[in-house]
Amino acid sequence: MQKNRIAALAAIAALFVAHTAAGEAAESQALTRTDVFDMELAVDPQISPDGRRIAYLRRSLDIMTDRPSDAIWMIDSDGSNHRPLRATTASYSSPRWSPDGERLAYVARAGRRGAELFVLWVDTGATALLSNLPEAPSALAFSPDGKQIAFQMFVAAKAPQLATPPSRPEGAEWAPPVRFIDELPYRVDGRGYLEAGHTQVFVIPAEGGRARQLTDGPYDHGGPLSWSPDGRSLVITANRIDEPMNDPLESELWLIDVDSGDMRALTDRDGLDYAPRFAPDGRSVYYLGYDDEGMSYHNVHLYELTLASGETRNRTPEFDRQIDSFALAGDRLYIAYDDLGKRKLAELGDDGRMRPLLDDIGSAGVGRPYTSGSFSAARDGSVAYTRGSATRPSELGVADRRGRARTLTGLNDDLFEDREAGTVERVTWRSSVGDYDVEGWLVKPPGFDPEKRYPLILEIHGGPFAAYGPHFSPEIQLFAARGYLVLYTNPRGSTSYGYDFANEIHQNYPGQDYDDLMSGVDAVIANGYVDEDQLFVTGGSGGGVLTAWIVGKTDRFAAAVVQKPVINWLSFALTTDGAPFFLRYWFDEPPWVDQDAYWRRSPLSLVGQVTTPTLLITGEQDFRTPMPESEQYYQALKLRGVDTGLVRVPERAHNLVSRPSHLIAKVDNILAWFERYRSDRKDQ
Numbered sequence: 001m002q003k004n005r006i007a008a009l010a011a012i013a014a015l016f017v018a019h020t021a022a023g024e025a026a027e028s029q030a031l032t033r034t035d036v037f038d039m040e041l042a043v044d045p046q047i048s049p050d051g052r053r054i055a056y057l058r059r060s061l062d063i064m065t066d067r068p069s070d071a072i073w074m075i076d077s078d079g080s081n082h083r084p085l086r087a088t089t090a091s092y093s094s095p096r097w098s099p100d101g102e103r104l105a106y107v108a109r110a111g112r113r114g115a116e117l118f119v120l121w122v123d124t125g126a127t128a129l130l131s132n133l134p135e136a137p138s139a140l141a142f143s144p145d146g147k148q149i150a151f152q153m154f155v156a157a158k159a160p161q162l163a164t165p166p167s168r169p170e171g172a173e174w175a176p177p178v179r180f181i182d183e184l185p186y187r188v189d190g191r192g193y194l195e196a197g198h199t200q201v202f203v204i205p206a207e208g209g210r211a212r213q214l215t216d217g218p219y220d221h222g223g224p225l226s227w228s229p230d231g232r233s234l235v236i237t238a239n240r241i242d243e244p245m246n247d248p249l250e251s252e253l254w255l256i257d258v259d260s261g262d263m264r265a266l267t268d269r270d271g272l273d274y275a276p277r278f279a280p281d282g283r284s285v286y287y288l289g290y291d292d293e294g295m296s297y298h299n300v301h302l303y304e305l306t307l308a309s310g311e312t313r314n315r316t317p318e319f320d321r322q323i324d325s326f327a328l329a330g331d332r333l334y335i336a337y338d339d340l341g342k343r344k345l346a347e348l349g350d351d352g353r354m355r356p357l358l359d360d361i362g363s364a365g366v367g368r369p370y371t372s373g374s375f376s377a378a379r380d381g382s383v384a385y386t387r388g389s390a391t392r393p394s395e396l397g398v399a400d401r402r403g404r405a406r407t408l409t410g411l412n413d414d415l416f417e418d419r420e421a422g423t424v425e426r427v428t429w430r431s432s433v434g435d436y437d438v439e440g441w442l443v444k445p446p447g448f449d450p451e452k453r454y455p456l457i458l459e460i461h462g463g464p465f466a467a468y469g470p471h472f473s474p475e476i477q478l479f480a481a482r483g484y485l486v487l488y489t490n491p492r493g494s495t496s497y498g499y500d501f502a503n504e505i506h507q508n509y510p511g512q513d514y515d516d517l518m519s520g521v522d523a524v525i526a527n528g529y530v531d532e533d534q535l536f537v538t539g540g541s542g543g544g545v546l547t548a549w550i551v552g553k554t555d556r557f558a559a560a561v562v563q564k565p566v567i568n569w570l571s572f573a574l575t576t577d578g579a580p581f582f583l584r585y586w587f588d589e590p591p592w593v594d595q596d597a598y599w600r601r602s603p604l605s606l607v608g609q610v611t612t613p614t615l616l617i618t619g620e621q622d623f624r625t626p627m628p629e630s631e632q633y634y635q636a637l638k639l640r641g642v643d644t645g646l647v648r649v650p651e652r653a654h655n656l657v658s659r660p661s662h663l664i665a666k667v668d669n670i671l672a673w674f675e676r677y678r679s680d681r682k683d684q
Contacts, residue, residue, distance in 0.1 A: 240254070
């Protein structure tokens with residue numbers, strides 16, 4: 001039916017254009033659900049060391065395979081010579097430049113062998129397959145002389161076995177063997193049940209040869225991997241304590257001698273130390289991390305470790321924002337950080353002062369408007385980055401050392417030639433509880449008329465330690481295209497507003513974040529164009545928790561959709577894949593010691609007060625907020641006679657939108673549920 005409608009609209013538009021004056025454009029249409037397949041995004045931009053070229057992943061959403069597909073494209077920094085790496089349907093990842101900028105290493109499938117390591121010679125276009133690996137490599141890093149490439153890879157181990165089964169007769173068809181589990185975690189959302197083994201670090205000759213393993217033991221050794229300027233050492237991240245799940249927020253920097261494989265720890269504090277990078281002179285190592293204070297949220301700082309003395313200096317001690325990443329660009333130090341729902345870039349001076357460079361690093365997501373995005377820097381201080389806006393998906397941006405930026409690509413120009421996105425406006429309000437101004441964004445449908453009254457959707461982000469921002473969101477835009485106002489916001493607990501604001505919900509979630517959300521709805525209603533009888537609410541993960549909490553606290557919403565929630569903290573605590581973390585940081589005591597602490601924060605405790613029609617949506621392979629959370633809420637609402645439904649998404653983990661058709665199904669089911677309870681549609 002949708003295709004027929006699109007075809008009919010296209011035919012009408014063509015007829016209209018034929019009878020208008022030459023050069024007059026047809027009227028734009030709102031986005032449709034199948035437009036998702038026409039979107040493209042620029043991801044993982046990598047600028048060459050000399051700043052002349054940029055390689056990036058051009059992500060498309062294949063309508064035939066129903067999956068994202070990444071191709072490496074290259075473009076000169078002046079915007080010319082835009083071309084694909086190779087004409088193939090294989091999916092690529094991890095483009096990384098050699099120090100001289102003449103080669104590009106990357107990962108791609110090699111027929112039936114799976115993901116392998118390749119190198120492209122840029123000037124000639126010649127490509128070489130370097131590896132023959134049992135698992136996919138990642139965290140690629142050329143040595144300073146360009147002769148070796150370091151990478152990380154999972155190395156399987158023998159699975160633990162409690163009992164030895166008898167041998168099967170030849171040709172016998174027995175049931176699959178049992179799985180014996182004796183470690184945590186034993187399953188991880190998005191990956192499933194874990195195989196025995198750990199991630200190790202390897203080096204391989206850059207012209208091909210045997211990969212040599214540098215690390216071993218029952219520990220995970222991770223990247224990014226950084227070479228010392230003399231090429232003799234690598235600095236990596238690892239948690240090499242005997243029981244890492246007893247201290248989930250723990251990792252140290254380790255220095256590896258590349259020839260011998262000898263390792264020594266560079267840091268030893270209680271907390272995370274990660275993302276190391278050697279200084280150009282090799283005398284120090286920069287890295288990210290924080291002291292573990294036992295809080296639900298910690299600000300990440302940038303540190304510098306002097307190797308000769310072992311002394312560590314916090315380069316951002318008074319900076320009350322979380323640092324996402326950093327880069328060394330010649331004699332410059334750049335940091336990317338999240339502030340007020342946006343990812344920004346600044347140059348950090350030796351005196352701790354920051355000079356702002358960019359404030360439009362765009363989200364590269366295909367779901368909701370979470371703050372994200374990435375950048376890389378060249379020796380001359382120029383930067384390549386994902387550049388986005390509230391009404392367009394991310395494109396490839398470039399900026400010089402002064403922050404003068406421009407967009408190099410127009411990946412979505414063809415889509416938006418005849419599509420109109422809803423306008424996105426920043427709004428703020430004072431919460432009814434506490435001394436806080438809260439920020440949000442209001443999306444108005446195409447053709448918005450302030451004299452009319454519109455239904456309003458309150459959309460709540462997950463995390464809860466995360467942030468929304470003025471970033472393009474297909475989900476939000478599809479809601480607006482159907483005639484809804486959409487309010488999305490950052491209540492207390494959201495990141496990018498400082499340590500205190502985030503930890504307002506420390507061991508108190510859900511709590512006063514509820515009041516922030518209700519105050520936001522009231523602030524938008526005060527504008528005069530909201531139909532107060534048509535208020536709707538939805539959210540996923542942490543937003544699902546708050547949605548279920550809201551309908552237990554108020555009946556002001558006509559309908560609700562609770563996505564992948566925690567409904568009962570008692571049951572969640574010991575079924576989620578993150579049990580060691582949640583029990584240690586989100587609660588004072590385990591549930592067998594203080595059951596009441598878990599129950600009083602559970603939406604299930606309020607189910608007796610719910611009258612709002614409530615739909616639940618959860619992935620059947622969700623190990624973060626497992627399906628039984630949704631099932632017990634669904635059955636409780638049914639037993640109470642509340643209008644309810646349960647949507648089970650096959651194959652999906654906690655991320656409900658990793659396949660385009662699942663994104664469409666999610667939006668379709670949310671809107672279909674809301675349409676049931678729209679008072680202005682009941683007679684239609």
